[in-house]
Each structure stands twice: as structure tokens, then as C-alpha cells.
């Protein structure tokens with residue numbers, strides 16, 4: 001009886017630790033445009049946010065810019081599903097642009 005109780009309390013402590021450290025690890029650098037919403041080149045505060053960056057894919061069709069694609073079966077077809085899709089932050093004054101991968105946690109391990 002006593003042993004079981006101890007085991008359960010240890011598990012709780014481990015979970016709390018994992019939750020506590022996660023936001024610290026994924027926090028972007030303080031000088032990122034994403035974080036500051038200010039241009040690091042000219043200090044202008046008007047930043048344009050593009051949720052998707054367009055590129056040209058097969059037959060010149062517009063497709064979102066990404067680091068790569070993975071062939072995934074969708075019903076009867078194989079589809080190239082992009083991973084590491086990019087978003088951009090552009091300064092409205094000087095045009096300086098920073099790119100970020102949207103789901104950085106979901107990048108494949110190398």
C-alpha cells in the first residue's frame with residue numbers, strides 16, 4: 001500500500017517538470033522580428049506578417065514555401081505534403097524580411 005502511493009507521487013513530479021521546462025525551450029530569441037515586431041535594421045515598427053510564403057510548384061501552380069515535402073497517401077493518390085512551412089515578417093519601410101518555420105517542433109530529426 002505504502003509503496004504504491006510513493007510511485008504515484010514520483011510520476012506527478014516528473015510530469016510537472018516536463019511541462020515547466022517546455023515553454024523555456026521553444027521561446028524565440030529576443031531580437032527576432034517575430035518577438036519584437038520591430039525591424040532590426042531601421043527600427044521601424046510597421047511589420048507586415050505573411051502567414052504563408054508563396055512559391056511556384058508543379059506546372060507553375062502557386063504552393064506554400066516549405067523546407068521539404070513528404071509523399072503521403074491520400075485516398076487513392078500519393079500527395080507531396082509540405083513540411084517545415086514558412087511564414088515571413090517584412091518591414092514596411094526598408095523591406096527587410098525574416099523567415100520562420102511555423103511548426104518548428106514538428107521538424108523531422110536528422
Ligand SMILES: [Zn+2]
Pocket residue numbers: 039040041042043044091092093094095096
Ligand atoms: Zn526596416
